[in-house]
Amino acid sequence: MSLVNYQTREITSKIVYYGPGRSGKTTNLHTIYSQVPDDRKGKMVSLATQTDRTLFFDFLPLDLGSISGFTTRFQLYTVPGQVYYHATRKLVLQGADGVVFVADSQARQLQENIESFQDLHQNLSEQGVEPRGIPLVLQYNKQDLPPDLILTTKELSDAINFRGVPEFPADALHGPGVFETLRGISELVLKRLSAGASR
Amino acid sequence: MIKASVEPWIEAPLQQFVDDAGVVLALLLHPSGQVMGQYGFTRAMDVMSACALAAAIHLSSSELGMQLEGKPFTGLHHAGKDRQVFIAETETRRGPYILLTVFDGESSLGLVRMFFDEFRVNLANAAPVPVPAPHPMLNENFERELNRNLAVLFGRA
Amino acid sequence: MPDVVRLWSDELARDPSSLVFLPLAETLRVRGQLEMARKVALRGIERHPTNADAHDQLARIHADAGAFQQALDEWTTVLRLVPSHVGAIKGMAFVRFQQGDRDEAERLLIAAQDLEVGDAGITAAITAVRRPGASTPASTAQVGQDPEPGTVFSDLLRDDQMAILLDTEGLVLAGTNTGNDGRDVAAAMGAALSGVSDEAHRTTKHLQIGGWRAIVFETESAIVSIAPAPADGRAAGGVLVLSAPPATALGMLRRLLDRCVERAGQWLAGTMS
Amino acid sequence: MSSPFTAILDAFSRQRGVQASLAVSARDGIAIESNLQIGQDGTRVAALAASLYAKARKAATAAGLGSTGFLQLEAEAGRLCMLGGDDVILVVVGDPQANVGLIRMELIRAAEALA
Numbered sequence: 001m002s003l004v005n006y007q008t009r010e011i012t013s014k015i016v017y018y019g020p021g022r023s024g025k026t027t028n029l030h031t032i033y034s035q036v037p038d039d040r041k042g043k044m045v046s047l048a049t050q051t052d053r054t055l056f057f058d059f060l061p062l063d064l065g066s067i068s069g070f071t072t073r074f075q076l077y078t079v080p081g082q083v084y085y086h087a088t089r090k091l092v093l094q095g096a097d098g099v100v101f102v103a104d105s106q107a108r109q110l111q112e113n114i115e116s117f118q119d120l121h122q123n124l125s126e127q128g129v130e131p132r133g134i135p136l137v138l139q140y141n142k143q144d145l146p147p148d149l150i151l152t153t154k155e156l157s158d159a160i161n162f163r164g165v166p167e168f169p170a171d172a173l174h175g176p177g178v179f180e181t182l183r184g185i186s187e188l189v190l191k192r193l194s195a196g197a198s199r
Numbered sequence: 200m201i202k203a204s205v206e207p208w209i210e211a212p213l214q215q216f217v218d219d220a221g222v223v224l225a226l227l228l229h230p231s232g233q234v235m236g237q238y239g240f241t242r243a244m245d246v247m248s249a250c251a252l253a254a255a256i257h258l259s260s261s262e263l264g265m266q267l268e269g270k271p272f273t274g275l276h277h278a279g280k281d282r283q284v285f286i287a288e289t290e291t292r293r294g295p296y297i298l299l300t301v302f303d304g305e306s307s308l309g310l311v312r313m314f315f316d317e318f319r320v321n322l323a324n325a326a327p328v329p330v331p332a333p334h335p336m337l338n339e340n341f342e343r344e345l346n347r348n349l350a351v352l353f354g355r356a
Numbered sequence: 357m358p359d360v361v362r363l364w365s366d367e368l369a370r371d372p373s374s375l376v377f378l379p380l381a382e383t384l385r386v387r388g389q390l391e392m393a394r395k396v397a398l399r400g401i402e403r404h405p406t407n408a409d410a411h412d413q414l415a416r417i418h419a420d421a422g423a424f425q426q427a428l429d430e431w432t433t434v435l436r437l438v439p440s441h442v443g444a445i446k447g448m449a450f451v452r453f454q455q456g457d458r459d460e461a462e463r464l465l466i467a468a469q470d471l472e473v474g475d476a477g478i479t480a481a482i483t484a485v486r487r488p489g490a491s492t493p494a495s496t497a498q499v500g501q502d503p504e505p506g507t508v509f510s511d512l513l514r515d516d517q518m519a520i521l522l523d524t525e526g527l528v529l530a531g532t533n534t535g536n537d538g539r540d541v542a543a544a545m546g547a548a549l550s551g552v553s554d555e556a557h558r559t560t561k562h563l564q565i566g567g568w569r570a571i572v573f574e575t576e577s578a579i580v581s582i583a584p585a586p587a588d589g590r591a592a593g594g595v596l597v598l599s600a601p602p603a604t605a606l607g608m609l610r611r612l613l614d615r616c617v618e619r620a621g622q623w624l625a626g627t628m629s
Numbered sequence: 630m631s632s633p634f635t636a637i638l639d640a641f642s643r644q645r646g647v648q649a650s651l652a653v654s655a656r657d658g659i660a661i662e663s664n665l666q667i668g669q670d671g672t673r674v675a676a677l678a679a680s681l682y683a684k685a686r687k688a689a690t691a692a693g694l695g696s697t698g699f700l701q702l703e704a705e706a707g708r709l710c711m712l713g714g715d716d717v718i719l720v721v722v723g724d725p726q727a728n729v730g731l732i733r734m735e736l737i738r739a740a741e742a743l744a
Contacts, residue, residue, distance in 0.1 A: 003233045004335050005205045011335060012233060012247070035353050042248050047255070056255055061247035065348040068337040072348075075232065075247055091258040095231020179353050186345055194337040219558070304683075309658025309676030313562075548691035555684040556702055559677040559709065563670075563722075566705025573685045576695025599694075606701075606729070 019102035020112035021081030024141040027172040054080040098135035098189040105150040135188035137166045139181045144171035204236030212321035220314035224301040253299040289319040291326035408437040477586030477621035505530040524593035526550030553595045586621035637739045638664040646727030678720040712736040
C-alpha cells in the first residue's frame, strides 16, 4: 500500500527483501546504507539475534528525492529467512508494495531457494495479494563465489524465475548488483503506482 | 516540529488527542508500518523508523495475545524512567490503525487511556467512506528521473 | 518566558492553517502592535471564515484602533455565527458606550449578563454605564489604568494576604506578592500557578460539571486560591490568585477571592472609585 | 475482599452530597479502588484528578510554597476534593451542596491513617 500525500506531494512505498536464511538480504541493506549519504537515509534498524541473524526485520528508510514532483521515499525491510520465523515473515510482508527475492546462488542452496519462493507466494496469497500482480524482482546473490560452487544466472532463472520477472546477478557483500536490483524494483513499484493498480 | 497527516481527516482528531492528553509525540500508522499522521517528530526518516518498530511491536504483541489468550492484545504500555510509551489499535471504516504515543510527567497513563478512548470515537467519526484513491500521475520521464536520483544517491552521477 | 510571538509566528509559517493566529493576534493587540495584529487576524479569517473567535479577535483590534464601525461589523458577523457569543455582545456594548449610546450599551450588557450569570465584570460594567457622568475610556487597551496596578487589591487584603491578577500567559496585570525577603515575587508565582487553571478547565470540561469557579489548595507555607479572571479585556483567560497564611479559614478565603475578582472586574472596566 | 481503602471510601460515600470516592495511583492516574454512584466515570475522575493534583503540587513547589495538602476544585455543578502523596491520592467527588469542611477533615484523617 503505497501512501500518497497529495497535500505535501509525498510518496512512500514499502519494499521487502525476501529469501532463504543467509542469502544476503541484510547485506543488501547494509550495502545500500553504506553508499547513501546521511541526509538521504534514516537509521538502519536491525532486530537481530546475538548471532546477527535477523530476528524480526531490518529496516532502512531511504529518500529517493523528487520524482515527477513527488518527494519519493522507500522503506526497505528484510524478513528473517530461517524457516521457523514463518509468522514474523508474514507480518513483515504485510502491506508490501514490492518484493525483492534474494536467492543464494550456491548450488547446494537451490532447494532452500525454491521453498522460500513458494513460501513467499503462499504468504502473499494468504494476505489476499495476487502473487503474480505484485512488483517482484529476483536477485541471484553470491555470484562472486567460485564457479564450481554456484549455479549460473541461466540455471537459477530456469529453476525459479518461471514468471520471467527482472533478474539481477549480484555480489551484495561487495556491491555489484545491489544498486541495479533496487533500481529494478523501484521502477516496477512506481510504474504500478502510476498506472493506478496499487491496492 | 512536524505536524502532518497523509489524509486531512486524520489531523483534527490527532491534534485534539495531543492537546487533550498533553503527550510529547503521537503517531498514527497503518498496520503495515506506513505513517498516516504524526505530531512531534522532526525528521521524516525518524517517523518511518518509529512506524516500522511500532507496527512490529503491535503485530507481535497481537500474535502473543493470540497464543496466550486466544485473542490479540489491543494495547501496550511501556514505562521508562522519564518517558512512557502507549501503543493501541483503533478501528475505522477505513480499516484498523495503530496509535503510538510518547508521554512524560506532564501526562499520565490514565489520561492517555482516557483520551485514547475519545480519539477512537473521534477518528471513527471523522473517517470518510473509502473511495479509490487517485493515483499520482508520474510523467513519462519518471524512469529517467528515478535513474538519475538513484545514481546521485549511490554516488554514481 | 520565551518570546511567544516568535514561537507562534514560526508555528504559523509551518502550518498556515493553524489556529495559533488567534493568540498571536491577541498578543500583538495587547502589545499595541495593532497593524500587525490586524494582518494576522485577517489572514486567519481567510483560512477560517466561519471561526467566530477569529472575527471577535479582529473586532477587538478594530476597537482598539478606534475603528468602531468596523468593529461593530465584525461583532455582528460573530453573532451571526454564534448568537450567544458573550464576548461579541460585550464588545458591541463597549463600542456603543464609546459612541455615547449608553442605553444601547446597557441593553447589550444586560443581554450579556443573561448569558453569563454571575460575571462580576459585566455587573461592574453595567454599574459603570448607569453612573451619571461616567467618563468613557478611550480604548480597550487603556481601561483600568487607575489606580496603580500594584495597589488594586490593597484595601481588601491584610498584610499577610496577597493577590495578583494574571493574564492568559501568566503575566501579572495587577496586584503584588512579596516574598519573605521583601521582594515582589508576583511574576514568578504567576508563571508557576497559571498553568493550574488550564488543568482545572480541562478537568471540569471532561467531567462535565460546568465551568470552574475556584481552586483552593493548602501548602506548607500558604493556602492558595485561584479563580478565573473577569472574562473581558486584557485578563480574559487569565486567573486571579490569592494567597493567605496556612491557618486561614477556607470559607473566609473563598469569600475574599470573590471580592478580589469583583475588584479586578471594576479595575479592568475602569470603574474603580 | 477488602483493601486498606475500602473502609475509607465507604465512610466518604455515607456523607451527604458525595457522588464518588476513589483511591488513585498518583503516578498513573488510574483508580486503585473506587466507590461510585451511578453515572460517575471512575476512569475519568481518576485520570483528571491525579493530573490536577500533580499540576498543583508542581506549581506549589515552583512557587516556593512547599508541599501540597488538601485541594478543592469548585465548579458550577460539582466539586472535587483531594489529598495525597507520592503514591496514592484520595479523591472525593461531591455535588455543589456537599460539606467541604467535613470532606476535608475526613481526607486529612484518612491520609494520616494510611501513612
